[in-house]
Amino acid sequence: METYMDHAAARPVDLRVLEAMKPHFSESYGNPASFYSKGFEALKALNEARRQVASLIGAQDSEIVFTSGATESNNLAVIGAAQRYRKRGTRVVISEIEHISVINISKELTRQGYEVKNAPVDSEGIVDLEQLRELVNDDTVLVSIMAANGEIGTVQPIEQAAKIAHDHGALFHTDATAAVGQIPLDVSMGFDFMTLSSNDIYGPKGVGAVYVKKGLRLKPHMIGGGQEGGLRSGSENIPGIVGMGKAAELIGDEMGEEAKRLAVLRDKLIEGVLKAIPESYLNGHPTERLPNNANIRFSYIEGEAILLSLSDLGISVSSGSACVAKTLEPSHVLRALGLKHEEAHGSLVFTLGKSNREENVEYVIQSLPGVVKRLRAMSPLTPKELM
Amino acid sequence: MYSEKVLDHFKNPRNVGEIEDADGVGTVGNPVCGDMMSIYIKVKDDRIDDVKFKTFGCGAAIATTSMTTELAKGKTLDEAMKITRQDVADELGGLPPVKMHCSNLAADALHEAVKDYRKKKGEA
Numbered sequence: 001m002e003t004y005m006d007h008a009a010a011r012p013v014d015l016r017v018l019e020a021m022k023p024h025f026s027e028s029y030g031n032p033a034s035f036y037s038k039g040f041e042a043l044k045a046l047n048e049a050r051r052q053v054a055s056l057i058g059a060q061d062s063e064i065v066f067t068s069g070a071t072e073s074n075n076l077a078v079i080g081a082a083q084r085y086r087k088r089g090t091r092v093v094i095s096e097i098e099h100i101s102v103i104n105i106s107k108e109l110t111r112q113g114y115e116v117k118n119a120p121v122d123s124e125g126i127v128d129l130e131q132l133r134e135l136v137n138d139d140t141v142l143v144s145i146m147a148a149n150g151e152i153g154t155v156q157p158i159e160q161a162a163k164i165a166h167d168h169g170a171l172f173h174t175d176a177t178a179a180v181g182q183i184p185l186d187v188s189m190g191f192d193f194m195t196l197s198s199n200d201i202y203g204p205k206g207v208g209a210v211y212v213k214k215g216l217r218l219k220p221h222m223i224g225g226g227q228e229g230g231l232r233s234g235s236e237n238i239p240g241i242v243g244m245g246k247a248a249e250l251i252g253d254e255m256g257e258e259a260k261r262l263a264v265l266r267d268k269l270i271e272g273v274l275k276a277i278p279e280s281y282l283n284g285h286p287t288e289r290l291p292n293n294a295n296i297r298f299s300y301i302e303g304e305a306i307l308l309s310l311s312d313l314g315i316s317v318s319s320g321s322a323c324v325a326k327t328l329e330p331s332h333v334l335r336a337l338g339l340k341h342e343e344a345h346g347s348l349v350f351t352l353g354k355s356n357r358e359e360n361v362e363y364v365i366q367s368l369p370g371v372v373k374r375l376r377a378m379s380p381l382t383p384k385e386l387m
Numbered sequence: 388m389y390s391e392k393v394l395d396h397f398k399n400p401r402n403v404g405e406i407e408d409a410d411g412v413g414t415v416g417n418p419v420c421g422d423m424m425s426i427y428i429k430v431k432d433d434r435i436d437d438v439k440f441k442t443f444g445c446g447a448a449i450a451t452t453s454m455t456t457e458l459a460k461g462k463t464l465d466e467a468m469k470i471t472r473q474d475v476a477d478e479l480g481g482l483p484p485v486k487m488h489c490s491n492l493a494a495d496a497l498h499e500a501v502k503d504y505r506k507k508k509g510e511a
Contacts, residue, residue: 300443301443302421302422302443302444302445302448303445304445304446305397305444305445305446305448305449308389308394308397308446309398312398321421321445322420322421323421323422323444323445323447323489323490328485328489330421340419341418341419341420341421342418342419342421345418345421377403378400378403378441378442378443378449379441379442379443380414380423380424380425380441380442380443381418381423381443
């Protein structure tokens, strides 16, 4: 049974979103900077999309800057804020389990002379606020903590994290890529900057946005004609932006019910798998987790081999194993939980979405034990009693 | 991605298992890196009479060990010592470049098994 459970990697574009985008390729193709009807049409579409995205997070229209996706948004927000406000301080504090884009951005900031500190997480993947408080000092320019982690699903205490930043006069950025559209987020929770992704809310790929609180600035990296308030030059990707706007509107209307539905499926999946397979364990927090995320590890076997076996059965999932990573290192997120390499290698990440039904969850629960058993029978690490 | 042959050896691995009274055992890799393989051999008249393996690791790790056992079966010990990682990869129709180093260790495990046999025999 075709079962796609890797929505953190990619999501299908909602067909209503696709319909909204279509006219903007070959009919309403104008440039919003132009002074004739096609330009006005494009400007109107751009404004409407900006309003839709702003509305999803309780922002003002003028606080939304469109980008090419979450990675660009993280670059613009984190590097842009650190550079623009360098006079306020040179310390930047992030969590250990930020998305790889923020992790690598922080390394770039270190090269630029900033002092980067990584706030640890506990064994369930929640940022340790006491440690964060100790790391944020008066020389801190920016704190960046993700709203939720897409791999282990943990929802972070970002309101408290924002308060800790502000207590020291630091700015606060949250990468909400994995969280937006799944849990309610509002800029009044204390965000100065926020990263949003289009594909993660069933919009097209190649589009994202940054929320920039009114009155704050960022040092832009894309220099050109001054589009997007001068923060992101380049003629706007109107079809993509329209798609993201429509996706934001739909997810805002529908996320409450969908989150409830997915949380039920998630719990059924976790419970079913843990029950069916000995020596399988949940990674992340049992309750403070995204409604669509289940991350489970299996002892004595390796994730890529599980993925290949499941792929043959029509099941698409992901793993934190080194063997599926470009770096050949197991997931930094699982390592931050204190898991050993060999434990991290055997992890599977299920991220549910719109196409998933109860029968998909049942199919996974039925299929997985055989796959695990076969690989364990081949593994020299498996204890005899499990064979 | 993997070649058809790699996928075939991953899905239908040849010679999986252990040999309880093996004449030689070779184990390479470790679970920390994500790949570990053990090869067990039975030797008769200086030839590899039977061979089995167990592997912890990715698809490539399992497929290369399977292929190595296939190549080794019936070979003389000297011939087995000449089987290289490259031979294994070639027989499988190639491996993704990133897997050539981390997962393609099975030939080493075979060599270790032969050395183990020779050592035991020498000591006996």
